[in-house]
Ligand SMILES: NC(=O)C1=CN([C@@H]2O[C@H](COP(=O)(O)OP(=O)(O)OC[C@H]3O[C@@H](n4cnc5c(N)ncnc54)[C@H](OP(=O)(O)O)[C@@H]3O)[C@@H](O)[C@H]2O)[C@@H](O)CC1
């Protein structure tokens with residue numbers, strides 16, 4: 044797992060590195076600039092293009108000056124450096140790099156006000172105005188300048204973080220910062236890059252190492268962790284010699300309704316392909332033919348208004364919700380299951396029922412797992428203005444209710460009952476199609492049936508689900524849930 048630090052913690056890592064490694068602050072800035080340029084040159088390789096670099100007077104601007112120098116050495120000759128002179132203060136390393144640049148062939152233009160900037164003719168813009176030192180929303184000259192840059196519609200590369208974008212914390216409703224094509228950020232992604240609101244600030248981001256002390260960073264107490272493939276490889280267990288179906292648990296998927304039987308099929312299919320020893324689908328009798336035809340390996344438990352799950356303890360995982368429908372009978376069924384104290388995976392209509400029956404929330408068996416998307420989450424826990432606030436609620440509720448909350452999105456947030464948030468990096472917009480969440484529920488149920496801890500089942504489930512979608516999307520515009528479900532087995536196999 045990569046520990047994700049706040050800007051204040053990153054500053055400490057910066058100081059620690061300078062103090063404990065034989066590297067001076069200005070050399071660290073040089074390394075950062077080199078890392079930026081290395082990445083930039085992989086994206087832009089036509090040295091005939093002209094570049095405008097906007098530099099503030101802090102360390103972000105200092106990076107910009109060093110980048111100008113390095114780009115000159117890499118064959119770019121048409122570089123204009125705009126010195127954004129809206130503040131009296133300047134950082135020491137900025138001053139040193141300005142001195143170094145004095146002797147170079149770069150054209151330097153001082154902007155004392157935003158109006159000093161006429162039209163921007165350069166092909167590419169590098170934004171090094173304000174970085175992680177941002178401490179208030181942009182206003183005045185900064186806001187006007189940034190608006191001018193955005194209006195130019197040029198390709199903008201941001202250094203570390205787009206000017207005006209807060210690296211962490213609640214984002215303002217209206218974003219008035221730089222709209223970058225790409226942000227090349229240092230050592231760790233900013234936590235807010237994982238929030239959907241960041242799409243306004245940067246279309247992509249790439250993280251480059253700049254030589255900060257990794258051991259120090261990893262040791263910091265943090266709330267956010269980025270899941271890496273190595274973590275998955277460590278958690279996954281191979282299937283054992285002499286094992287049999289009983290070794291891998293029995294999963295019960297309570298799902299489907301007359302119009303939404305597909306949800307039950309998708310969930311059960313994903314459960315099969317993720318390796319549960321036995322899978323039973325609890326579906327209305329109208330779905331039995333479809334189930335037997337499509338998924339002959341799956342057993343059925345016909346569901347009617349009197350259904351109670353006898354001996355729930357015989358299942359190692361019980362998932363309820365995909366395509367279930369909201370009705371009094373289903374509400375009774377969910378309530379009954381909750382009172383059996385067996386950990387549950389609750390998705391879709393299971394969550395919608397909970398939203399109507401808030402009294403059940405506090406009764407959820409420990410180690411249960413909720414898998415809401417944004418709307419289901421807000422129905423459960425109230426409307427949220429921003430993803431940062433939504434995530435804070437998810438963290439708090441997971442701790443309070445002693446459960447795991449899987450808050451789904453492009454980057455899914457897995458919130459543990461210990462107050463940690465694990466961010467899943469896999470998945471892509473080709474997966475944005477109905478039924479994808481049903482598959483995830485089946486995948487997580489199968490991992491739980493195989494006796495992985497709840498948090499591990501959630502982390503594994505999100506990762507392999509997204510990774511399967513990523514593999515399929517390599518040569519497809521869209522991938523369907525029916526394709527992802529059977530693809531899970533190959534993904535797990537490749538990871539082992
Ligand atoms: N370890 C690392 O990660 C490394 C980081 N490095 C680089 O350093 C960058 C951080 O640099 P930094 O700390 O000097 O802050 P930076 O963003 O340049 O801001 C400067 C000043 O702007 C001001 N200000 C803030 N908000 C404002 C607003 N809305 N409107 C107007 N003014 C505003 C505020 O001044 P104040 O308001 O406090 O007077 C602030 O102090 C980082 O992004 C990366 O590029 C690398 O070089 C090496 C390793």
Ligand SMILES: Nc1ncnc2c1ncn2[C@@H]1O[C@H](COP(=O)(O)OP(=O)(O)O)[C@@H](O)[C@H]1O
Nearest residue numbers: 416451452453470471472475477478479480481
């Ligand atoms: N743009 C995307 N990038 C990554 N994953 C996505 C994207 N869109 C959807 N997904 C994944 O697909 C699933 C969708 O879940 P959900 O909205 O509950 O679907 P449904 O209810 O239709 O089954 C989630 O796991 C989500 O992370």
